[in-house]
Amino acid sequence: MTVRTTDTHRAIDTVWRIESAKIIAGVARVVRDIGLAEELAQDALVSALEHWPQAGVPDNPGAWLMATAKNKALDRLRRDKSLGAKLEQIGQDLQAQEALTVPDFVDALDAARADQIGDDLLRLIFTACHPVLPTEARVALTLKLLGGLSTAEIARAFLVPEPTVAQRIVRAKRALTAAQVPFELPRGEALGERLASVLEVVYLVFNEGYTATSGDDWMRPALCDEALRLGRMLTGLAPHEPEVHGLAALMELQASRSPARTDAQGRPVLLMAQDRARWDHLLIRRGLAALERAEQLCQAQARPLGPYALQASIAACHARATTAEATDWTRIAALYDALAQTMPSPVIELNRAVAVSMAFGPQAGLEILDALRANPALKNYPWLPSARGDMLARLGRHDEARSEFEHAAALTQNTRERELLLARANGQG
Numbered sequence: 001m002t003v004r005t006t007d008t009h010r011a012i013d014t015v016w017r018i019e020s021a022k023i024i025a026g027v028a029r030v031v032r033d034i035g036l037a038e039e040l041a042q043d044a045l046v047s048a049l050e051h052w053p054q055a056g057v058p059d060n061p062g063a064w065l066m067a068t069a070k071n072k073a074l075d076r077l078r079r080d081k082s083l084g085a086k087l088e089q090i091g092q093d094l095q096a097q098e099a100l101t102v103p104d105f106v107d108a109l110d111a112a113r114a115d116q117i118g119d120d121l122l123r124l125i126f127t128a129c130h131p132v133l134p135t136e137a138r139v140a141l142t143l144k145l146l147g148g149l150s151t152a153e154i155a156r157a158f159l160v161p162e163p164t165v166a167q168r169i170v171r172a173k174r175a176l177t178a179a180q181v182p183f184e185l186p187r188g189e190a191l192g193e194r195l196a197s198v199l200e201v202v203y204l205v206f207n208e209g210y211t212a213t214s215g216d217d218w219m220r221p222a223l224c225d226e227a228l229r230l231g232r233m234l235t236g237l238a239p240h241e242p243e244v245h246g247l248a249a250l251m252e253l254q255a256s257r258s259p260a261r262t263d264a265q266g267r268p269v270l271l272m273a274q275d276r277a278r279w280d281h282l283l284i285r286r287g288l289a290a291l292e293r294a295e296q297l298c299q300a301q302a303r304p305l306g307p308y309a310l311q312a313s314i315a316a317c318h319a320r321a322t323t324a325e326a327t328d329w330t331r332i333a334a335l336y337d338a339l340a341q342t343m344p345s346p347v348i349e350l351n352r353a354v355a356v357s358m359a360f361g362p363q364a365g366l367e368i369l370d371a372l373r374a375n376p377a378l379k380n381y382p383w384l385p386s387a388r389g390d391m392l393a394r395l396g397r398h399d400e401a402r403s404e405f406e407h408a409a410a411l412t413q414n415t416r417e418r419e420l421l422l423a424r425a426n427g428q429g
Contacts, residue, residue: 008053011061016045019062020148023069025120030073032183034127035173038145040076044069121146122237123183128172129198132179137172138201140165146233147226157223158208195238199247199308202230206251210258211417219262224255235290242301245294246309252287253315256280268420272324284319291316307343310335329359346375354387362391382411386421398427 020041028037044065058064128141143149143157151169155162186194209223231248238244260278263269294309305313314335321327336352349372357365369388378384389404405425409418 008057009049011057012045012048012052015048015057015061015065017148019065020045021121021124021146022062023066024145025124026066027069027073028124028127028183029120030070031077033177034124034145034183035177036076037073038173040072041065041069043072118237119185121233122185125198125234125237126186126194127176127181127183129194129201130176130179130181131193131197132181133172133175135201135204137168137175138197139204140168141172142201142230143205143226144169146230149226153222157220195241195243198234199243202227202234203247203251203308205230206254210254211414219258221258224251224258227251228255240297242294242297242303243306243308245290245297246306246312249287249290249294249312250308250315252283252290253312253319256283256287256319266416268416270420271318274324276322276324279319287312287319288316304342305338307339310339310342314339327358329355333359346372346377347381350378350381350384350387354390357391357394362394366391366395380411382408382417382421384408385411386424389424393424402426 023041023044024034024037027040028034031037031040047068048061048065052058052061124145125142128145129138133141140154143154144151149157151166152162155165158165185191205223206227209220209225209227211219228251231244231251234244235248256279257271257274259280260274260276261269269275291309291312294312295305297303298305298309314332317328317332317335333352333355336348336355340348340352349368353365353368353372355365356368366388369384369391372378372384385404386408389401389408392398392401392404402425405421409421409425412418412421
């Protein structure tokens with residue numbers, strides 16, 4: 001393989017990672033099937049791998065791939081015996097109808113076409129995150145179609161076998177087809193439910209990157225980066241939705257701490273012990289700006305802050321505190337009170353207990369935690385005994401604290417997390 005060919009393949013990989021979601025979305029609008037759309041987009045990628053090493057990378061590689069994929073879609077539709085039914089289905093979409101008759105896809109995109117691409121991407125996001133799919137399938141399909149990640153990359157990121165991820169993706173596509181999920185934007189009351197599903201998927205990806213549930217590493221930065229990219233994309237595609245900005249703010253603010261969350265040996269460093277000078281202040285500014293936008297939209301729409309904006313407000317309290325001692329724990333406890341009313345859950349209640357313990361003393365927090373111990377949802381959740389261990393230690397009840405930290409260590413599947421908890425059981429950290 002020549003140096004030029006290698007460079008061309010690198011360029012193709014980069015273009016594909018950037019443009020693949022737009023291409024799949026644009027083709028899906030024509031064929032109304034995201035499985036077929038992905039197949040046709042992959043065919044266009046193969047064409048690029050065949051032609052670009054000899055002909056060179058075109059001036060507008062994304063438009064080239066889009067044109068090739070849509071032309072392949074037109075060829076497929078013309079061969080399809082159900083072309084008449086397809087055309088009738090597409091007939092309501094004037095943009096797609098125009099695409100069937102005037103396939104001029106290589107021209108520079110003007111503002112109208114940019115809006116069209118935005119709508120197509122939104123359709124793709126809402127389809128990939130459709131509630132008809134189980135959570136694991138929504139995550140895998142979103143990373144595949146919108147992140148441009150390969151099946152192998154997704155498998156490595158989540159530490160699961162590649163065939164497992166492949167099966168999830170295949171089953172997800174079949175489920176969408178079987179359920180006849182339309183490739184369209186939800187309207188009215190359905191929009192809220194569907195948007196919540198999209199935001200849930202993006203935040204699940206972020207959380208798995210921010211604190212890995214299993215494996216040897218405390219964090220998986222590639223997943224955080226992908227979630228941030230998807231979150232930023234959503235703010236551009238749905239600029240009037242407060243919770244979209246709330247989620248973006250939450251992820252930016254949490255990600256700002258990443259450089260300080262591990263020491264030189266890769267060991268976890270808890271929030272109160274982190275060197276705040278190492279926090280990423282660009283991400284903090286981005287997060288605070290997104291939170292301000294969410295607050296402005298809520299005020300303009302006469303709506304209370306949603307769960308993501310409330311969590312972002314909590315993260316903002318930490319971001320604004322120049323030292324751990326300067327943290328406004330009273331405000332954080334009040335925000336958790338509001339969050340518990342908006343989105344009640346045992347995990348939120350656990351976090352509220354931690355905030356209360358910091359604002360009003362460990363005994364007050366321990367009382368809340370003790371009421372949670374019987375909750376079956378937290379039976380195997382390591383941060384419940386970990387939080388109890390911390391509060392017991394602060395009360396001077398060190399033997400009980402040691403037992404709780406050891407219990408937490410036995411529950412976690414993350415190697416770094418286990419090391420941290422065992423160190424705390426031994427009175428370190």
